[in-house]
Amino acid sequence: MITKAPYRDSHGRRLSDYPQPSVAVDAAVLTVHDGALHVVLVQNDTGWRLPGTFVHEGETLAQAVLRSLRDKAGIEGLQPRQLHVFDEPDRDDRGWVISVAHLVVVPESSVTGAELTSVDAADGLVYDHATIIQLAVDTLRADYRASPDPEGLLGSEFTLLELLRLHEAIAGERLGKDTFRRHMIGQLVETDTYQHGVVGKPAKLYRRA
Amino acid sequence: MITKAPYRDSHGRRLSDYPQPSVAVDAAVLTVHDGALHVVLVQNDTGWRLPGTFVHEGETLAQAVLRSLRDKAGIEGLQPRQLHVFDEPDRDDRGWVISVAHLVVVPESSVTGAELTSVDAADGLVYDHATIIQLAVDTLRADYRASPDPEGLLGSEFTLLELLRLHEAIAGERLGKDTFRRHMIGQLVETDTYQHGVVGKPAKLYRRA
DNA sequence: TGCAAATAGATCACTTCTGATCAAATAGGA
DNA sequence: TCCTATTTGATCAGAAGTGATCTATTTGCA
Numbered sequence: 053m054i055t056k057a058p059y060r061d062s063h064g065r066r067l068s069d070y071p072q073p074s075v076a077v078d079a080a081v082l083t084v085h086d087g088a089l090h091v092v093l094v095q096n097d098t099g100w101r102l103p104g105t106f107v108h109e110g111e112t113l114a115q116a117v118l119r120s121l122r123d124k125a126g127i128e129g130l131q132p133r134q135l136h137v138f139d140e141p142d143r144d145d146r147g148w149v150i151s152v153a154h155l156v157v158v159p160e161s162s163v164t165g166a167e168l169t170s171v172d173a174a175d176g177l178v179y180d181h182a183t184i185i186q187l188a189v190d191t192l193r194a195d196y197r198a199s200p201d202p203e204g205l206l207g208s209e210f211t212l213l214e215l216l217r218l219h220e221a222i223a224g225e226r227l228g229k230d231t232f233r234r235h236m237i238g239q240l241v242e243t244d245t246y247q248h249g250v251v252g253k254p255a256k257l258y259r260r261a
Numbered sequence: 262m263i264t265k266a267p268y269r270d271s272h273g274r275r276l277s278d279y280p281q282p283s284v285a286v287d288a289a290v291l292t293v294h295d296g297a298l299h300v301v302l303v304q305n306d307t308g309w310r311l312p313g314t315f316v317h318e319g320e321t322l323a324q325a326v327l328r329s330l331r332d333k334a335g336i337e338g339l340q341p342r343q344l345h346v347f348d349e350p351d352r353d354d355r356g357w358v359i360s361v362a363h364l365v366v367v368p369e370s371s372v373t374g375a376e377l378t379s380v381d382a383a384d385g386l387v388y389d390h391a392t393i394i395q396l397a398v399d400t401l402r403a404d405y406r407a408s409p410d411p412e413g414l415l416g417s418e419f420t421l422l423e424l425l426r427l428h429e430a431i432a433g434e435r436l437g438k439d440t441f442r443r444h445m446i447g448q449l450v451e452t453d454t455y456q457h458g459v460v461g462k463p464a465k466l467y468r469r470a
Numbered sequence: 471t472g473c474a475a476a477t478a479g480a481t482c483a484c485t486t487c488t489g490a491t492c493a494a495a496t497a498g499g500a
Numbered sequence: 501t502c503c504t505a506t507t508t509g510a511t512c513a514g515a516a517g518t519g520a521t522c523t524a525t526t527t528g529c530a
Contacts, residue, residue, distance in 0.1 A: 059355040067356040071318035072281035075359065108281035109357060113348045137343055137361055139322045146268040148318060150284065152346055167366040213477075230519060233479080252477025253525040362516080373515025422507080439489060462495040 063157050073148040075253050078104035078181065079132060080188035081156045082171070084097070084205060084221045089192070091185050094124050101178045103186070104151070117154045118140070125166040130158040130203075135187045138180055148201040154189040157203040161186045172224075192218070196222045200239050201260055211255035212236060269302070285360040286325045287313035288341060289332070289397035292369050293414060293430045297403070299377040300394050303333050310387045311394070313360070326363050332373040338365040339412075341361065344396045347389050351456070360388070364397040367413040381433075405431045409448050410469055420456050420464035423444060 060066060078242075080102055081092035105120035107113060113205045132154040140151045171256040174185050195202045196219055204217060216232050241261055246254035269275060289303035289311055294430060302309045314329035326341040341363040348359045383394050404411045405428055410419075414427055425441050450470055455463035 065370070067283045067358065068281075070315065071297070072283050073279075073316070073318075074276045074281050077369060106279065107282070109282075110350050112350065113346060113359075134346055137322060141319050141321065149276065150322075207430070210479090228519065230479095231517080236513080249527085250477080251475070251527040253479075255478060344501075420508090437489065439509095440487080445488085458497085459507080460497045462509075464508060 065176065072146070073150045075107045075113075076104055076149055076151040077107060077120065078102045078115050078151055078179075078184060079117045079121060079129075079153055079154040079156050080085055080181075080185050081127060081137075081158060081163065081166075082192055083122065083158050083160050084169070084190055084218060085160050085168055087217065087221045089171045089189060089222060090150065091171050091174055091188070092125055092127065092163055092166045093169050093174065095165065099178050100176065102181045109118050113152050113154070117156065121156065125163070127156075127158060127163055127166055128163070133191070135184065135191060143179065153180075153184040153187065157192060157205065159205050163218055193222055193224075200236050204260070209243060209245070209257040209259055211257060213251075213255060215258070280357070282359045284316045284322075284364055285313055285358055286316060286322050286341075286361040287311045287360055287388075287393060288326045288330060288338075288365050289344075289394050290330065290336060290338065290365045290367060290375075291380070291401055292367050292372050292373065293427060294369050294377055296426065297432045298380045298398060298433065299429060300380050300383055300397070301334055301336065301372055301375045302378050302383065303376065308387050309338055309385065311390045313395065315387075316408040322361050322363070326365065330365065334372070336365075336367060336372055336375055338367055338371070341365050342400070344393065344400060352388065355459060362389075362393040362396065364400055366414065368402060368414050402431060402433075408446050411470070418452060418454070418466040418468055422464060424467070 078101075083090055083092070092103065094103050095101075103120050103124040105123070107116040108119075111119075112135065114132045118129050121127040121129045121224055133152040133156075135155055137150055137152050141148055143149065143151070171185055171189050175182055178184075192203075200215060201218070206214060212233055215236060216227060216229060219232065220227055234257075239261055240258040241256045243259055245257045247257060248254055276363060287310075292299055292301070302311065304310075304314050312326055312329050312333040314332070316325040317328075320338045322329075322343065323341045327338050330336040330338045342365075344362040344364055346359055346361050350356065350357055352360070379396050381393055383389055386394075401412075405425060410427070411426060415423060421442055424436060425436060428441065429436055445467075448470055449467040452468055454466045455465055
């Protein structure tokens with residue numbers, strides 16, 4: 053029962069009387085682990101792949117992604133973002149399937165138990181999943197170039213050094229600390245508290261704007 | 262006949278035995294007209310909207326977009342680019358329909374006959390079509406910030422002034438000519454020919470890199 | 471306690487970028 | 501023919517940005 057609506061087109065047919073594709077979602081779940089970007093992979097009978105599922109009726113794509121992460125990788129994700137629709141009609145030999153690739157960014161604490169692979173070492177995946185990872189990484193990098201911590205990976209208060217380390221992990225390269233400080237300070241609100249308990253001059257704590 | 266493949270899942274069901282959505286495409290066709298960005302709108306019984314259609318079996322999304330433009334607006338498009346999937350299950354009262362929004366950029370000469378509306382004046386549209394236009398404009402602007410003429414709107418050879426006017430039309434604001442020149446020159450190849458027949462010192466003609 | 475290592479953040483010289491100015495080159499009209 | 505308006509593209513001075521240096525402040529260890 054696909055639709056309860058009494059809709060009929062000019063030929064007296066319902067939408068479901070025409071061929072329809074199955075719609076799947078796949079998610080590149082990225083996290084920062086050990087100073088570098090990692091992606092969550094799962095294994096099924098065909099090899100390593102990104103977690104994914106078919107979209108159920110009455111469900112949005114984002115809901116399908118979150119369900120998939122919960123069921124296949126034990127992850128509580130937050131806000132899936134669409135990356136691309138893979139639509140080659142003969143992409144899947146089970147039939148007509150289009151797949152919507154997503155990016156999900158989570159703090160490392162949310163992915164305990166799942167299999168993490170460095171994004172540089174992720175190859176030999178099924179379908180277009182290596183492409184999806186590349187798209188996801190590029191998107192995440194663009195986000196962090198434009199804003200200090202759009203995905204909220206750092207708690208509510210943090211030092212500029214913590215933010216720098218995060219950006220270096222995401223960018224995959226070292227960033228100049230002086231320029232970084234100057235660019236970030238204008239986009240953050242400073243608190244009147246300082247970090248203590250670590251070696252060095254205490255660093256001011258900042259908050260997202 | 263959705264699939265000829267003998268695939269059955271572990272419950273003995275084919276993909277088409279599960280509920281599937283109809284998949285539609287909508288396209289924001291942008292062009293530069295009279296020094297400003299315009300979008301192609303079509304009118305049906307529910308009001309003004311972007312051209313769109315349901316995706317047929319065996320067809321990619323891009324093919325569906327191009328078919329829609331040919332049939333509904335008499336436009337020969339080039340390379341549709343995906344923008345976003347609109348997926349609210351009750352978005353369409355005819356049933357479960359997900360819609361993939363696209364951006365198509367064409368030179369003004371390709372849209373003779375279609376109804377052009379300034380992107381600033383496009384409102385009162387059905388569904389999320391105003392949002393799609395905004396997404397399309399933002400995407401196009403980002404493209405032209407990164408590259409001189411990624412959509413090939415200018416012929417193969419052009420002057421820096423022609424390129425500047427194009428960028429101003431797309432950006433929707435005036436751009437400094439000196440900085441513009443400096444940024445662009447490095448991304449173009451100069452020819453040894455000059456523009457003639459217009460007032461002023463002859464301008465060197467450039468080509469895309 | 472005192473010294474070494476580490477970090478924060480200010481300051482400085484240097485580089486790069488920007489918009490303004492100006493000379494060169496052309497078309498069109500007086 | 502000559503003068504004016506217009507545009508190109510180079511040059512220049514000032515603004516903005518960059519990485520290096522230096523000082524202040526803390527922890528950890530001898």
